[in-house]
Amino acid sequence: MKNTDKTSRRQFLSGSAAAAAAACVSRDASAQDADYVIDPPNIVSMEIDGSDERFPVRRVFCLGRNYRAHAYESGDDPDVNPPFFFIKPRDAITDSREGHPYPSVTRALRYEGELVVALQSGGTNIDPADALDHVYAYGVGLDMTRQDLQQEAQRLSRPWAISKSFDNSAPCGPLYPVETNGHAVTGRIWLSVNGEVKQDSDLSFQIWSVSEGIAILSRHYELKAGDIIMTGTPEGIGLVETGDVVRVGIDGLGEIEVNIT
Ligand code: MN
Numbered sequence: 001m002k003n004t005d006k007t008s009r010r011q012f013l014s015g016s017a018a019a020a021a022a023a024c025v026s027r028d029a030s031a032q033d034a035d036y037v038i039d040p041p042n043i044v045s046m047e048i049d050g051s052d053e054r055f056p057v058r059r060v061f062c063l064g065r066n067y068r069a070h071a072y073e074s075g076d077d078p079d080v081n082p083p084f085f086f087i088k089p090r091d092a093i094t095d096s097r098e099g100h101p102y103p104s105v106t107r108a109l110r111y112e113g114e115l116v117v118a119l120q121s122g123g124t125n126i127d128p129a130d131a132l133d134h135v136y137a138y139g140v141g142l143d144m145t146r147q148d149l150q151q152e153a154q155r156l157s158r159p160w161a162i163s164k165s166f167d168n169s170a171p172c173g174p175l176y177p178v179e180t181n182g183h184a185v186t187g188r189i190w191l192s193v194n195g196e197v198k199q200d201s202d203l204s205f206q207i208w209s210v211s212e213g214i215a216i217l218s219r220h221y222e223l224k225a226g227d228i229i230m231t232g233t234p235e236g237i238g239l240v241e242t243g244d245v246v247r248v249g250i251d252g253l254g255e256i257e258v259n260i261t
Helices: 003-013 029-033 068-073 128-134 147-155 210-220
Strands: 045-047 054-056 060-064 084-088 093-095 109-111 113-119 135-142 170-172 188-193 196-202 228-230 238-240 245-250 255-259
Touching: 113 188, 113 210, 113 245, 128 135, 128 210, 135 245, 135 255, 170 255, 210 228
Parallel strands: 060 228, 093 170
Antiparallel strands: 045 054, 060 084, 109 238, 113 135, 113 228, 135 170, 188 196, 188 245, 245 255
16 A cells, blocks of 8 residues: 555544544444435335334345245256245335336236245344244235246346346235234235136245244344345246236235236
């Protein structure tokens, strides 16, 4: 490092700016009062059933091929390949009542009805026996997928991002707190399109239960409060068109209705 570089770095660090601004990157909540050159991103939050308070979303993790019959219909063998994770941006989550705008670029939009898990705490290497203690609430959601782009990505061994993590790709309903509703470990999960049932399974058929999913995910990431896990879809996936009405329900967690617009 040249002397002039040292001098300018010293001047930068000892400047009169707030401590948060001295760091190259700040992830400190106290920096929320800093002067920003653009408006900071909005907090994404979810409705909580029976409450005026809301659940702020940190990250959205998704499980792939977490039901045996869906793994088979996807051309996979769940005895050879275990489920896996991918991520959506937090603002992929939308209010299911606002409908789902048919996304750009794709010509094959797929529904996947899923159980949504919201974490109130986290950690690393979480013991499966303790994992459910980290769950704040459960809900119903859709993992919308640009199927044609996913198939192209699979063919070319490329990431799934543009097929799974696009804008508005996770319409969700309200969250149902464990405190009042208990844990959603078993129960029917179903999805219909224009009144015709397409998916009809049970949460107990998940390959990785919610507690196992949390434990395994926590080996790869430090989980934190606000993290969401979409726990995979059962068999019966298919395509929807503009004008279709998708309904997803889970025993004890109500139903959501999503208009494809
Ligand atoms: Mn999915």
